[in-house]
Amino acid sequence: MAPAAIVIIIAVFEYMTFAFLVGRARARYGVKAPATTGHEVFERYFRVQQNTLELLVMVLPSLWIAASYWDPLLVAAIGAVYLVGRLLYFRCYVREPRARHIGFILSIVPASVLGLGALVGVVRALVPY
Amino acid sequence: MAPAAIVIIIAVFEYMTFAFLVGRARARYGVKAPATTGHEVFERYFRVQQNTLELLVMVLPSLWIAASYWDPLLVAAIGAVYLVGRLLYFRCYVREPRARHIGFILSIVPASVLGLGALVGVVRALVPY
Amino acid sequence: MAPAAIVIIIAVFEYMTFAFLVGRARARYGVKAPATTGHEVFERYFRVQQNTLELLVMVLPSLWIAASYWDPLLVAAIGAVYLVGRLLYFRCYVREPRARHIGFILSIVPASVLGLGALVGVVRALVPY
Numbered sequence: 001m002a003p004a005a006i007v008i009i010i011a012v013f014e015y016m017t018f019a020f021l022v023g024r025a026r027a028r029y030g031v032k033a034p035a036t037t038g039h040e041v042f043e044r045y046f047r048v049q050q051n052t053l054e055l056l057v058m059v060l061p062s063l064w065i066a067a068s069y070w071d072p073l074l075v076a077a078i079g080a081v082y083l084v085g086r087l088l089y090f091r092c093y094v095r096e097p098r099a100r101h102i103g104f105i106l107s108i109v110p111a112s113v114l115g116l117g118a119l120v121g122v123v124r125a126l127v128p129y
Numbered sequence: 130m131a132p133a134a135i136v137i138i139i140a141v142f143e144y145m146t147f148a149f150l151v152g153r154a155r156a157r158y159g160v161k162a163p164a165t166t167g168h169e170v171f172e173r174y175f176r177v178q179q180n181t182l183e184l185l186v187m188v189l190p191s192l193w194i195a196a197s198y199w200d201p202l203l204v205a206a207i208g209a210v211y212l213v214g215r216l217l218y219f220r221c222y223v224r225e226p227r228a229r230h231i232g233f234i235l236s237i238v239p240a241s242v243l244g245l246g247a248l249v250g251v252v253r254a255l256v257p258y
Numbered sequence: 259m260a261p262a263a264i265v266i267i268i269a270v271f272e273y274m275t276f277a278f279l280v281g282r283a284r285a286r287y288g289v290k291a292p293a294t295t296g297h298e299v300f301e302r303y304f305r306v307q308q309n310t311l312e313l314l315v316m317v318l319p320s321l322w323i324a325a326s327y328w329d330p331l332l333v334a335a336i337g338a339v340y341l342v343g344r345l346l347y348f349r350c351y352v353r354e355p356r357a358r359h360i361g362f363i364l365s366i367v368p369a370s371v372l373g374l375g376a377l378v379g380v381v382r383a384l385v386p387y
Contacts, residue, residue: 002380002383002384003384005323005326005376005380006377006380006381006384008319008323009319009320009323009373009376009377009380010377012315012316012319012320012373013316013373013377015312015315015316016316016370016373019312033305033355034298034301034302034304034305034355035295035301036305037164037166037295040163043163043164044163046163047162047163047165049312053182053311053312053315054144054148054178054182056315057141057144057182057185057189058141058142058144058145060315060319061137061138061141061189062138062141065134065137065138068134097161097162097163112145115138115141115142115145118134118138119135119138119139119142122131122134122135122138123135125131126131126132126135166293166295169292172292172293173292175292176291176292176294182311183273183277183307183311186270186273186311186314186318187270187271187273187274190266190267190270190318191267191270194263194266194267197263226291226292241274244267244270244271244274247263247267248264248267248268248271251260251263251264251267252264254260255260255261255264
């Protein structure tokens with residue numbers, strides 16, 4: 001499970017870095033807590049953080065479960081694509097929301113593959129054939 | 130653990146479906162990213178997705194831990210009530226927020242039962258009697 | 259894993275309590291669902307809940323993974339600091355956002371220690387020396 005665990009922890013740190021950058025954007029664009037609106041660029045940072053949180057809900061359990069049924073190195077490699085895709089998504093979205101599609105694809109596709117892999121792995125283990 | 134793992138993965142896919150429907154509602158009701166307000170019906174979709182994310186934080190670890198201490202099939206069955214309750218909640222909330230209570234009960238009650246089951250299971254295992 | 263599992267479940271219940279208090283604040287300050295803005299004090303409750311959700315994404319997997327590589331009681335003790343720090347954060351933020359810093363430190367520091375502990379633990383297990 002160790003390769004999957006490493007990707008899980010890096011994914012969490014990546015997310016915490018996004019959260020930290022949202023905090024910095026809060027100061028830079030003068031959006032005082034608890035407000036989350038008021039400056040277009042701040043809202044981009046905030047939206048990326050939210051989207052990433054949503055995606056992590058799929059990625060973290062799927063990584064863990066998929067790594068129990070498939071080659072952990074392969075599962076970790078798919079997780080690594082997610083990590084890079086998400087970074088790309090962050091950088092592009094913050095500059096220009098319309099440019100977010102490549103990073104979106106490169107994070108939503110590996111996340112879905114991990115989810116499906118976890119599902120197929122468990123079902124295969126339950127249904128003898 | 131396999132029955133619990135299946136419910137976990139289905140819960141994640143249910144959530145991703147809600148997230149996808151929020152994306153579609155964004156287009157349909159003309160709420161451009163990164164905004165999350167601007168049209169009442171879009172805000173309902175968005176709020177259900179957020180509520181579901183919040184509940185998943187309880188449901189996913191509780192399912193996993195409870196299934197280590199109790200009959201995994203029973204735990205998975207309680208998880209299945211959550212899955213149906215949440216679907217009901219989504220459908221009702223989007224049509225009319227005031228009609229969300231049945232689906233709310235049918236998802237918050239199984240989520241709490243899973244949480245309590247996990248807690249009681251771990252404490253029982255720690256305290257010999 | 260039992261001590262870590264108990265902290266995980268208490269962290270989830272703490273979070274659900276925050277969510278419940280957001281619901282109560284919704285009624286008290288007249289912020290009808292699905293809106294999440296409209297009254298400064300309600301927005302504080304809501305923001306604490308959101309911040310806690312974000313932090314749980316780091317805390318829950320890190321607790322679980324760290325407890326596989328280090329003394330589970332030590333890991334659970336660090337998790338307990340997080341639990342108290344977050345409670346302090348909640349109480350202070352709701353009264354006065356500028357007073358949130360002590361509770362913030364007392365929850366972000368143990369969360370980061372758990373994250374780093376998980377990372378170092380996994381890497382040490384992978385790299386023989």
